[in-house]
Amino acid sequence: MTDVSVATDDIEALLERASDGVAFDGLHVTETDGEYALETPGNEWTGLDDAALRRALDSVAAYVTNWRYWQETVGGEGTARRAFLRWCERAPLADADPDAAPTGPRTGGADDADDRPGALGVTDRYDALRDGIDREWGQLSITARFVDIDAPDGERVYDLWHVEDAGRDLADLEIHDDPRDARELATYDEDGRYRPLKTAPTLPGGWAFTGLSGAELVETVEFFYPATVANWHRELRGNLDVDHWLETAERQTGIYDVIDELPREAVEWMTEACCVDSQCLRRREWQYEAGDDLAVDGGDGPFPCREPCSLVVAAARKWATLESEDEHTYELELTTSELNQLEELIDAVAEGRTDEIREADVYDGANRYRARYLRAKRFDDEGDLEATRVDD
Amino acid sequence: MQALVIAAHGSHLNPDASDPTYAHADTIRETGAFDEVREAFWKEEPHFREVIRTLESDEVFVVPLFISEGYFTEQVIPRELRLDDWDPDKWESDGTSASQATLEATDVGKTIHYCGPVGTHDAMTDVIVQRAETAMEDPNVGDGVGLSVVGHGTERNENSAKAIEYHSDRIAERNRFDEVKALFMDEEPEVDDVTDYFESDDIVVVPLFIADGYHTQEDIPEDMGLTEDYRLGWDVPAAVDGHRIWYTGAVGTEDLMADVVLERAADAGADIGDAREAVRRLAASAAEAGTDSSPEPNAGAGAGD
Known part of the structure; x- marks a missing residue:
């Protein structure tokens, strides 16, 4: 640790605060009647005069520069931004409610196993920040590191890329440094289709943000995954405000006024269709109403979902209309294989698999030629399935 | 902060x-x-x-x-x-x-x-005028030109039309354009009949919409007869009933x-x-x-x- 460089400036900044007492990340400085006491997890000094305090602080450079970075550069005591940046380097989170929530996205990939016990003290963090500390935030891989690896002065910067690009050479990635570029990157999936849901697990890779400041990192993350930092922080502190389905549905007006008529079982089907891990990185925390949980699991997504999103609300309107129709009994003729094929077709669309089905793979019921054949055979001249309603 | x-x-x-x-x-x-x-x-x-x-x-x-x-x-x-x-x-x-x-x-x-x-907001009036300037590439546009401010309009909310009329009136008071007329998609007077409301050969049409989309890029151009099919695009200016119509994009993009x-x-x-x-x-x-x-x-x- 001896090669951590502490600037005179750092020490002056700390001395200015010393008379009020400093207690941060294991560094304690107190002043009594002109004499200083200094304490770190490894050392303790008492009865220091001004000059002796300076010398002592010089010998605990990591603690001094760490104090400076967090208290002077980052600041923002109590903010989500600060908590998030602390989480990025596995620092203890001052405002975490130990009973309330995980200290980070619940599933962060491989690095999650050591997540909960694993807050690092200054010494360990300083060692780790030389190589970079990696975290995952949805499909984002974030690295916190020192600006100057050879002679760290406490200043951190952050790199950000897609988790799937974590092993790739930076030279193969498109480099960005403006947080606003994230908006464009988050707008389309890898097939160029619009992503109306920012937390859909379809973020494309191929880019990297490097050397971001803490504020820039948070801004960039928020363009990729809006409001996830704020809601994570609320969950961390145990005050996530969840609005359940009924509250949200009853709040709607205009064309969405009807969605509170969606039957309870349809809400189950809707969450199974939309709010599962394969479709969204958010973990559904809202239920049918307070004290009345939906049977469908909320998933293991890293970010809490605190109320039905606008896509769910818009889709619910369609389902509310569809569910208002009466059911009937129809009679139609199908071979067993044709019935199976209908299931395969629905499955293929539901799993977003249609693009993967090979042109000549006529063994797959959702193959285009198979579907065209079924249509040619079973549709009438009006283009409708030949089915007869048998009830009145 | x-x-x-x-x-x-x-x-x-x-x-x-x-x-x-x-x-x-x-x-x-x-x-x-x-x-x-x-x-x-x-x-x-x-x-x-x-x-x-x-x-x-x-x-x-x-x-x-x-x-x-x-x-x-x-x-x-x-x-x-x-x-x-x-x-x-x-x-x-x-x-x-x-x-x-x-x-x-x-x-x-x-x-x-x-x-x-x-x-x-009153400042919106200037934005509409600036839209007309950029459309006709003339910072002094006005003389011999008619300006139509086009809005959605809806019978359900009278404030929708009020905003359009408000700016039309303010521009008319400046006596800069020969004629100024507010027109609507969903109520009278309708944008379909744009040429009926102007004598000027040149009519600049500014849609008072926030973003370009279905209304400004499909409905209105077809309704005014700028094109048979929006997918084919249209000329600026486009000749309609003996007038030249200078149709701009949504004013909100200015x-x-x-x-x-x-x-x-x-x-x-x-x-x-x-x-x-x-x-x-x-x-x-x-x-x-x-x-x-x-x-x-x-x-x-x-x-x-």
Whole structure:
């Protein structure tokens, strides 16, 4: 640790605060009647005069520069931004409610196993920040590191890329440094289709943000995954405000006024269709109403979902209309294989698999030629399935 | 600290719908007038519901990027922002005169200055005129030219038409254009009959919409007879019934819109320093550079969904 460089400036900044007492990340400085006491997890000094305090602080450079970075550069005591940046380097989170929530996205990939016990003290963090500390935030891989690896002065910067690009050479990635570029990157999936849901697990890779400041990192993350930092922080502190389905549905007006008529079982089907891990990185925390949980699991997504999103609300309107129709009994003729094929077709669309089905793979019921054949055979001249309603 | 939130509709279907919102937000970010600037949407993220909690500022100015005082600005946005004490009467508006109301967002305990929509601000009149200037590539456009301001209009809310008429009247009072007429998509007088309302050979038609989409790029061009099929595009100017029609894109995409947003916030008490001058300079230089005011027709839903 001896090669951590502490600037005179750092020490002056700390001395200015010393008379009020400093207690941060294991560094304690107190002043009594002109004499200083200094304490770190490894050392303790008492009865220091001004000059002796300076010398002592010089010998605990990591603690001094760490104090400076967090208290002077980052600041923002109590903010989500600060908590998030602390989480990025596995620092203890001052405002975490130990009973309330995980200290980070619940599933962060491989690095999650050591997540909960694993807050690092200054010494360990300083060692780790030389190589970079990696975290995952949805499909984002974030690295916190020192600006100057050879002679760290406490200043951190952050790199950000897609988790799937974590092993790739930076030279193969498109480099960005403006947080606003994230908006464009988050707008389309890898097939160029619009992503109306920012937390859909379809973020494309191929880019990297490097050397971001803490504020820039948070801004960039928020363009990729809006409001996830704020809601994570609320969950961390145990005050996530969840609005359940009924509250949200009853709040709607205009064309969405009807969605509170969606039957309870349809809400189950809707969450199974939309709010599962394969479709969204958010973990559904809202239920049918307070004290009345939906049977469908909320998933293991890293970010809490605190109320039905606008896509769910818009889709619910369609389902509310569809569910208002009466059911009937129809009679139609199908071979067993044709019935199976209908299931395969629905499955293929539901799993977003249609693009993967090979042109000549006529063994797959959702193959285009198979579907065209079924249509040619079973549709009438009006283009409708030949089915007869048998009830009145 | 003070923050600005630009509240817009956005779209689940059309990725371009939020472009003007981002562009104006970025222009204002460049001025540094606010500690924080956020875009927020009804159909995109961050949603109105969750935008305020992303801010560190205690004082927040919310400016709706909407044309009129109506359903979205009077009901949806305040409700979703959790401005529990909101009532449209707090704007004390005659339908086009809303300035702001000071409220509290109950989930975060912050002071929210909820501003009137950009569409009814007086500065919007200048934006419409600038739109006409860029369309005809003539900074002195007016003589011998008719101007039509086109709006959605709806029988359901009279304020929708009021905003269009308000600016038409203000432009007419300047005696700059030979003729000025407000026309609508969904009520009389209709934009379909645009040539019936003008004697001037040249008619510049400015749609008072926030973003280009279905209405401005499909409906209106076809309704006016600029083209048989929007997918084939249209000429600017286009010859219709012996007139030349200079049809521009949605006025909300004009660079000067950032100035209207700033003025809304300033009227509500935001300290914006000399940001307005900076934005006006920027917009003027962009206009002189002859920005293309006739974007490619694009398909997709606009603000209707």
